Amino acid sequence: MTAQEGATITQAAQGLETVSITRPGFLASVARDKKAIVGIVILTILVLAAILAPLLAPYDPNNMDFEMIESPSAKHLLGTDDLGRDLLSRLIYGAQVSLFVGVSTVGISLVIGLFLGIAAGYYGGFIDTVIMRYIDLQWAFPNFIIAVYLVAVFGTGLSNVIIAITLAFIDDFARIARGMVLTIKEEQYIDAARTVGVSDFRIMWRHILPNAAAPIIVQATVSISYAILAEAGLSFLGLGVEASTPTWGLILAESRSFISRAWWLGLFPGLAIMLTVLSINFLGDALRDHLDVRETTEI
């Protein structure tokens, strides 16, 4: 198990004498965190469900049946919707879209946002002004409104939804990254690195980024939650993917008309979104706590 391998770094292991320091590896320290384990387990189940959807789903998610709006039963574990489609199958396939949207949008906006924010903070001056005035402009509008606007411009569909959410999130990352860079830039180890002759790129990559990582990782996990909710929200408003695609937001949106007689149609997609967001937030907290070498070492 890697957790145990990394658990103890002894100097002797490196062919040197003297003191040994117990430094539980990242995995070992995460393994002791109950919240983190809950998050990881739920998320693993969701990811597996999404990947193995064709195997797990009892029915084709778009297969219509005459058994419309049926409450959960042995045949349809989570019931059926107004077109007689199996809700469980739709939710399992929906995990694919929702998780993909969450991870891809945050992944892309994280990279762009970090690039802009670190460049702005590190170089300052004109570069900073240009980048941050754009970010300010974007910040003046709520992310969701920007996403709605962008979808309205580009048109609906999965890829446009991803583009819209990605663009809407860039400012959060840029802002946080810039703030961190401005703080870290004043540390003496940055001066020390410059004195030694370390290049700007290496300073940003090796000295600034690792020290700025904690809040950025937390923001990333929170943003994944928001991205999933944004996709759900866009689909709910009819600005998301096309109607036949099963996404959690769309299922939730469609349940609206039947809320008084079909509780399962609203409850289960809502639960799926909630569990995903919750588990990702747990994971984010764990990453923040355990990635910091200062907090995991016991001498």
Place this chain on the structure above:
Amino acid sequence: MTMPSPLPSVSQSPIGALAASKPLVEVDNLKVHFPVRKGVLFQRTVAHVKAVDGVSFSIRRGETLGLVGESGCGKTTIGRTILKLTEPSGGAIHFDGADIWDLGAVDTAAFRRRVQAVFQDPYSSLNPRMMVGDIVGEPLLVHGVNPIAADRAAAVRELLEVVGLSGAMAGRYPHEMSGGQRQRVGIARALALKPEFIVCDEAVSALDVSIQAQIIKLLEDLRDEYGLTYLFIGHDLSVVRHLCHRVAVMYLGKLVEISDSDTLFENPQHPYTKALLSAVPIPDPDVERTRPQQVITGEVPSPIDPPKGCVFHTRCPIAVDGCRQETPRLQQIEDEHWVACSEIHHEAQGTI
């Protein structure tokens, strides 16, 4: 040097053997003015903080020059400018004859190898996310001295042992070490490229006294062993006296007195230096209680709008009308002893 300077380079003064050696670092009429900006969208410069305002001195090869003065007098800024971290607004700094702010990329890399620094705060000067081995090895890596990881690790172990640490500490993170150990890591990093000149910016100020003694001893040993030249910036005068061959005293961005160490401490001339030295407590309660102390009153004026004439006249016990008008230049009163005070010069001329 062709630039007009208020002070002929100290090294050119005709004295003993040390003076004969060529200066390694020449600071010539250095000015560092930080703009004070106002405005939201269109920032305009409303004033300048004159952190360093026309300072000249030189450091000879193998020499340790102390730079003292109270907080905010500009001594750290001078150190940063010599390290190419803060750009000067005027004047020039020559290292081994070349203007360091006029170097191309290749020469800058060479300069970085020859000039290193030990920083004040051992807690902030080491990247908390890097292991000690990576911190000390980074200079070797970026300058391609030991491109192979195993060679570099061996070199790092050797460096750690030179500064009195165990080579095994390479696997530690900075937070797993004490302040003194961390400062040794900082020194090992500074030594990695085998520099000729090291700027020690308050290198022992953040350490407690017993550790200070160890680090000072280490700096001395390294100086003797590797023939290093130091610029030792500090405010602890007893440390400076112990370590430095010559001492320069700064006040409000200007040099007020520069002399060889013993002369400065035995026979200070500038009223500010006198006050500074008399503020050093004597470790004998009876003497301490009864000795005459020269206490200067008032606050340091703002470096944004320093006083006209002599910057010290607002607090000077011997100031006369002339001091408010005319800026005193450094004048030689003894071989190695230069003072920027018009009043002292008149007095001193009688005695020499």
